[in-house]
Amino acid sequence: MKLIHKKIEQLFDGLEDKLHEVANFKVKGNKDHRNINIWTIIRSKFKNLEPIIGQNNFMKIVEDLEVNVNTKTFISYVSKNSGLDLFFTIIENDLFIFSLGEKQPARYQLFLEAVYTLEN
Secondary structure (H helix, E strand, O other): OEEEEOOOEEEEEEEHHHHHHHOEEEEEOOOOEEEEEHHHHHOOEHHHOHHHHOHHHHHHHHHHOOOEEEOOOOOEEEOOOOOOEEEEEEEOOEEEEEEEEEEEOOEEEEEEEEEEEOOO
């Protein structure tokens, strides 16, 4: 696994209903631009990534992105940059890490945090 892109990029900032209207976001992968649907992102919580890529790779991402791990009531992973929950999407060998959530009442933000390639 290799880090390709770590510069945080804001993909959305607005009201929740507008987030669902936009629905698809174009992001740059390792080789091509990818269209990623908001529902694909929402269904893939970051904590579910570890069994897919293994503990060592998972911990590398946590370190690379300086992820805040909250274990008070349940384990959650939060972006150091945006303060929002983390999500992921895998398309072919591209692993996209996103942060998404409600920043203020009814105001949602979506960021691309990083892109990794799963090829060695």
